[in-house]
Amino acid sequence: xxxxxxxxxxxxxxxxxxxxxxxxxxxxxxxxxxxxxxxxxxxxxxxxxxxxxxxxxxxxxxxxxxxxxxxxxxxxxxxxxxxxxxxxxxxxxxxxxxxxxxxxxxxxxxxxxxxxxxxxxxxxxxxxxxxxxxxxxxxxxxxxxxxxxxxxxxxxxxxxxxxxxxxxxxxxxxxxxxxxxxxxxxxxxxxxxxxxxxxxxxxxxxxxxxxxxxxxxxxxxxxxxxxxxxxxxxxxxxxxxxxxxxxxxxxxxxxxxxxxxxxxxxxxxxxxxxxxxxxxxxxxxxxxxxxxxxxxxxxxxxxxxxxxxxxxxxxxxxxxxxxxxxxxxxxxxxxxxxxxxxxxxxxxxx
Amino acid sequence: xxxxxxxxxxxxxxxxxxxxxxxxxxxxxxxxxxxxxxxxxxxxxxxxxxxxxxxxxxxxxxxxxxxxxxxxxxxxxxxxxxxxxxxxxxxxxxxxxxxxxxxxxxxxxxxxxxxxxxxxxxxxxxxxxxxxxxxxxxxxxxxxxxxxxxxxxxxxxxxxxxxxxxxxxxxxxxxxxxxxxxxxxxxxxxxxxxxxxxxxxxxxxxxxxxxxxxxxxxxxxxxxxxxxxxxxxxxxxxxxxxxxxxxxxxxxxxxxxxxxxxxxxxxxxxxxxxxxxxxxxxxxxxxxxxxxxxxxxxxxxxxxxxxxxxxxxxxxxxxxxxxxxxxxxxxxxxxxxxxxxxxxxxxxxxxxxxxxxxxxxxxx
Numbered sequence: 001x002x003x004x005x006x007x008x009x010x011x012x013x014x015x016x017x018x019x020x021x022x023x024x025x026x027x028x029x030x031x032x033x034x035x036x037x038x039x040x041x042x043x044x045x046x047x048x049x050x051x052x053x054x055x056x057x058x059x060x061x062x063x064x065x066x067x068x069x070x071x072x073x074x075x076x077x078x079x080x081x082x083x084x085x086x087x088x089x090x091x092x093x094x095x096x097x098x099x100x101x102x103x104x105x106x107x108x109x110x111x112x113x114x115x116x117x118x119x120x121x122x123x124x125x126x127x128x129x130x131x132x133x134x135x136x137x138x139x140x141x142x143x144x145x146x147x148x149x150x151x152x153x154x155x156x157x158x159x160x161x162x163x164x165x166x167x168x169x170x171x172x173x174x175x176x177x178x179x180x181x182x183x184x185x186x187x188x189x190x191x192x193x194x195x196x197x198x199x200x201x202x203x204x205x206x207x208x209x210x211x212x213x214x215x216x217x218x219x220x221x222x223x224x225x226x227x228x229x230x231x232x233x234x235x236x237x238x239x240x241x242x243x244x245x246x247x248x249x250x251x252x253x254x255x256x257x258x259x260x261x262x263x264x265x266x267x268x269x270x271x272x273x274x275x276x277x278x279x280x281x282x283x284x285x286x287x288x289x290x291x292x293x294x295x296x297x298x299x300x301x302x303x304x305x306x307x308x309x310x311x312x313x314x315x316x317x318x319x320x321x322x323x324x325x326x327x328x329x330x331x332x333x334x335x336x337x338x339x340x341x342x343x344x345x346x347x348x349x350x
Numbered sequence: 351x352x353x354x355x356x357x358x359x360x361x362x363x364x365x366x367x368x369x370x371x372x373x374x375x376x377x378x379x380x381x382x383x384x385x386x387x388x389x390x391x392x393x394x395x396x397x398x399x400x401x402x403x404x405x406x407x408x409x410x411x412x413x414x415x416x417x418x419x420x421x422x423x424x425x426x427x428x429x430x431x432x433x434x435x436x437x438x439x440x441x442x443x444x445x446x447x448x449x450x451x452x453x454x455x456x457x458x459x460x461x462x463x464x465x466x467x468x469x470x471x472x473x474x475x476x477x478x479x480x481x482x483x484x485x486x487x488x489x490x491x492x493x494x495x496x497x498x499x500x501x502x503x504x505x506x507x508x509x510x511x512x513x514x515x516x517x518x519x520x521x522x523x524x525x526x527x528x529x530x531x532x533x534x535x536x537x538x539x540x541x542x543x544x545x546x547x548x549x550x551x552x553x554x555x556x557x558x559x560x561x562x563x564x565x566x567x568x569x570x571x572x573x574x575x576x577x578x579x580x581x582x583x584x585x586x587x588x589x590x591x592x593x594x595x596x597x598x599x600x601x602x603x604x605x606x607x608x609x610x611x612x613x614x615x616x617x618x619x620x621x622x623x624x625x626x627x628x629x630x631x632x633x634x635x636x637x638x639x640x641x642x643x644x645x646x647x648x649x650x651x652x653x654x655x656x657x658x659x660x661x662x663x664x665x666x667x668x669x670x671x672x673x674x675x676x677x678x679x680x681x682x683x684x685x686x687x688x689x690x691x692x693x694x695x696x697x698x699x700x701x702x703x704x705x706x707x708x709x710x711x712x713x714x
Binding site for chain 2: 240249252253
């Protein structure tokens with residue numbers, strides 16, 4: 001921990017900042033702004049009320065017009081500060097507006113109605129986090145169903161991906177058989193085929209197998225990934241053959257060699273692939289949109305999209321849901337980023 | 351205890367033949383060492399015996415039963431690998447028990463065997479550690495332990511000491527020799543280090559380029575090498591070789607060496623013609639200082655190494671080394687009088703084959 005701090009606080013200048021320190025901090029700050037700005041904007045916006053979102057000019061923080069409850073009026077009334085005229089400086093609540101005139105009252109003495117010209121006042125804003133954007137989600141949009149669909153597809157697909165890819169990688173890295181290199185090259189070559197090209201054939205297969213509108217229709221077509229096979233194979237090549245010979249001398253069956261020796265030793269590469277797979281699956285959009293047509297089978301990404309498709313777009317809920325959708329991937333990144341950098345460095349793939 | 355027989359065993363990788371028909375027999379309880387320069391096929395031969403490498407032709411028999419098609423695990427052998435090949439993600443205990451678990455032995459029996467092996471190899475304190483937390487020597491012992499728990503008929507060692515430092519190597523060498531005495535099981539040991547071969551073996555098999563050059567007890571190989579390769583390979587420092595021509599072929603061979611003179615030997619010249627090219631070999635430790643009237647030579651010292659208990663002198667022309675006991679002062683360029691005792695001289699014909707000795711029993 002102390003070493004980490006020392007690393008973070010390392011400077012070129014002794015005692016005070018060298019100009020290169022300023023330059024690097026500026027550079028990093030710029031990077032942070034560019035990368036993190038949109039995310040910050042999204043998160044803050046997700047706390048704005050519907051009215052706050054359409055406000056112009058937009059504000060960074062979720063401000064909204066202050067409202068006050070007054071006896072005799074069922075709805076809370078918006079509060080204005082008067083800028084000119086008789087009541088200058090006072091904060092009054094608006095009862096209704098008629099043309100250029102507004103009927104207002106002082107919340108302290110609600111009986112008396114005051115008439116104020118509409119241009120002589122400005123709204124009183126206050127900071128307000130619209131948590132209802134989040135709390136309402138659960139009840140209003142069967143958010144739970146979408147979340148479960150997404151989690152189920154992501155977890156299951158990742159587990160199957162890890163299993164199938166590691167088995168292929170094991171065979172390709174540790175067995176000598178004719179045609180091995182040809183198979184490996186063929187697997188890699190599929191990286192060159194754009195997914196959109198095989199979209200239609202894939203859909204035919206899925207529909208023939210009766211997988212449309214089933215989460216398995218999303219899971220199966222993507223479990224065998226050339227990237228995963230490549231990444232794991234490259235890692236498994238570094239496992240010494242002598243270990244496998246030793247296990248063979250130890251009476252281990254080929255399955256046990258794979259399960260007890262090769263898999264545990266490939267853990268770092270498996271972690272990288274797991275992270276990739278979770279990100280791919282969680283953010284997957286095009287294929288699920290084609291396979292899943294019924295709203296109860298939607299993943300979160302599809303649900304987000306369908307929000308926009310309706311006549312009115314509830315931006316506040318859409319943004320809140322977007323933030324929730326981002327969270328799991330972010331959490332995984334934060335927790336496992338050490339493996340990611342390690343894995344990318346070792347496997348040399350993106 | 352088992353016997354091992356190899357009958358004209360051949361190994362081919364695609365077109366290249368790496369083992370050319372090896373015949374070999376190991377009796378019960380014998381410690382056999384395969385020795386040879388790297389690339390001579392000794393490791394391949396070992397891997398064929400243990401079943402990790404297929405046999406292209408010929409037969410391997412263990413206890414008289416042909417095992418060519420028996421998988422490695424069923425041959426009842428255990429191997430210690432050069433890199434130890436310990437499972438890095440398992441503790442020492444798990445490393446030792448893995449093979450037994452695969453045999454589906456009851457837990458209690460596995461535990462008893464593991465603890466017994468650990469006790470024998472002084473590993474009790476280390477059972478919960480992972481291999482990365484062990485020193486080289488400890489890892490080596492775990493690797494041997496993994497072989498012991500399986501109670502094999504034959505132990506196979508593939509250059510097990512080559513990753514250890516010199517001091518530890520000597521120590522582990524002694525431990526393996528002790529283990530062999532205690533267990534009485536056959537051991538087959540592959541090394542490129544002739545010192546290991548000499549110190550441990552009951553029987554040394556010298557291999558070169560996939561062929562057996564000579565099989566014999568260590569001293570047999572030292573005293574009566576069958577050819578120039580074995581003569582050069584066994585013994586340290588290396589035997590000196592001087593090229594010359596036969597001057598007398600009837601009876602004992604005498605060899606004329608250019609610039610040195612004629613050296614008498616005790617080799618039999620049967621079948622040799624006069625003036626045939628031969629190579630004279632003599633071990634550095636067998637050359638004596640001083641002249642005796644015959645078989646004498648005088649060389650100029652190029653370099654000397656003082657080891658304290660012995661002195662090694664190197665001569666540049668001809669390329670020649672002499673090792674004498676004790677501390678002999680020598681300056682560069684100083685002329686040294688040397689004597690090459692006839693009974694210590696080996697003679698090899700043009701094909702490198704050693705000529706037989708005329709008089710028996712004078713060796714060593």
